Amino acid sequence: MIKAVFIDIDGTLLDFEACVEESMRCGLVENGVEYKPEMLETFHKINDGFWRDLEQGKITFEELLERRWATVFKALGIDLNGPEFETYFRKRLHESAIPMEGSYETLEYLSGKYRLFAASNGPHEQQIERLRKADMLKYFDEVFTSGKIGAEKPSADFFTYCFEKAADIKPEESFMLGDSITSDMKGGNAFGMKTVWLNLNGKEKPEWVDFEIKSLDEVKNII
Numbered sequence: 001m002i003k004a005v006f007i008d009i010d011g012t013l014l015d016f017e018a019c020v021e022e023s024m025r026c027g028l029v030e031n032g033v034e035y036k037p038e039m040l041e042t043f044h045k046i047n048d049g050f051w052r053d054l055e056q057g058k059i060t061f062e063e064l065l066e067r068r069w070a071t072v073f074k075a076l077g078i079d080l081n082g083p084e085f086e087t088y089f090r091k092r093l094h095e096s097a098i099p100m101e102g103s104y105e106t107l108e109y110l111s112g113k114y115r116l117f118a119a120s121n122g123p124h125e126q127q128i129e130r131l132r133k134a135d136m137l138k139y140f141d142e143v144f145t146s147g148k149i150g151a152e153k154p155s156a157d158f159f160t161y162c163f164e165k166a167a168d169i170k171p172e173e174s175f176m177l178g179d180s181i182t183s184d185m186k187g188g189n190a191f192g193m194k195t196v197w198l199n200l201n202g203k204e205k206p207e208w209v210d211f212e213i214k215s216l217d218e219v220k221n222i223i
């Protein structure tokens with residue numbers, strides 16, 4: 001019998017991409033720069049390159065923060081201070097909470113049937129605040145974050161902590177709902193949970209993932 005649903009936050013309940021766009025747009029406008037959508041593409045291209053370099057150990061996270069906006073502004077011909085904008089951007093991003101389509105309906109529906117837990121790779125206070133801001137915090141028995149636990153999805157340490165806290169629930173009595181194959185689905189599956197993948201980009205479902213949905217309103221067909 002299913003007792004609980006664990007739900008990822010970014011890309012599942014909150015639209016992280018929209019939060020990035022909003023933070024960049026507002027930051028530029030506040031600095032008197034006219035915002036154009038193609039600027040976001042430039043940001044993503046440069047940002048992805050920095051994250052790749054970070055993953056390959058070519059730069060440190062501090063270097064990424066120091067350099068990425070300066071690089072973006074140089075590419076766009078914008079005369080703003082990169083590191084200063086970085087500080088603004090990150091603060092704004094951490095406060096923004098734009099809901100994904102269908103998220104409230106899904107939380108209403110699920111909370112009437114199951115106990116709900118948030119399960120997120122992110123800083124603890126920040127994720128709590130963003131859920132509160134989006135008026136979603138009230139749906140959750142507990143918010144589990146990598147920031148608090150000290151381990152990230154998909155690691156077993158993350159899920160061990162969750163099920164120690166929710167001691168009356170077994171992994172096989174719970175679903176993991178999220179948009180990431182590598183963190184949500186891999187982690188939940190390896191821990192013996194049932195998995196529901198929010199596949200927004202029409203990628204191919206790995207056969208070991210239990211269920212696939214194209215939008216959150218399909219959750220009620222499954223859970």
Ligand SMILES: [Mg+2]
Nearest residue numbers: 008010011179
């Ligand atoms: Mg996610």
